[in-house]
Ligand SMILES: *[C@@H]1O[C@H](CO)[C@@H](O)[C@H](O)[C@H]1NC(C)=O
């Protein structure tokens with residue numbers, strides 16, 4: 001979550017700094033920081049492949065759309081980046097998100113790419129408009145973008161790599177971040193970035209992919225809010241969260 005907020009803050013700075021064109025004719029649903037990027041800026045350098053550990057966010061939120069699959073990372077997105085630290089976004093506004101194009105992928109998307117809040121469609125629409133439309137040279141259609149990302153997600157299986165190093169969700173264990181990085185590097189030959197949020201909870205793992213979709217070492221010097229240690233809270237199913245809140249109520253009732 002922290003990285004999203006930072007991203008928003010950064011984006012608005014960039015928009016202001018570059019005197020981005022006003023959004024006179026185009027309006028993005030609720031995203032005031034967005035701006036149309038000229039086609040020429042679409043030529044990016046690499047992808048950031050972002051997966052999230054929903055167990056952290058969902059330890060305090062109901063997350064009704066996230067299926068409980070145990071130790072199972074879900075997709076956040078595949079983002080085109082420039083090697084200078086900035087990135088293109090919202091490149092092809094005329095390419096509107098159309099869920100009908102994803103019909104045959106829908107079952108997999110609901111499991112592998114659920115939204116932790118909002119609706120799945122809102123989440124996918126955002127990822128497509130903001131990032132997917134900047135990668136049309138590699139993925140010429142929405143179906144190609146989402147379909148390939150699913151395959152990448154299975155190819156670079158994060159929980160398999162971590163499990164092999166005995167790193168699994170736990171209420172009590174604290175892991176060294178460098179051990180997570182090493183486990184993924186051992187399996188896939190490339191260093192990822194590990195992000196954490198409040199209380200050192202693992203939030204996301206970012207992998208860097210070249211334009212042939214091969215993983216390479218991320219530039220760790222760009223890592224701002226790295227934790228030395230992380231915890232990986234077990235995923236709570238909706239049922240658990242309901243029980244949690246009714247237990248809280250009982251406790252409150254007891255006090256009254
Ligand atoms: C980064 O590189 C891109 C593509 O060459 C360019 O459009 C952008 O202005 C650069 N940004 C910065 C902050 O240097």
Ligand SMILES: *[C@@H]1O[C@H](CO)[C@@H](O)[C@H](O)[C@H]1NC(C)=O
Nearest residue numbers: 007048079081085086087222
């Ligand atoms: C890559 O781009 C995303 C936005 O699409 C941004 O959040 C991220 O910080 C960028 N990564 C790097 C290492 O510059």
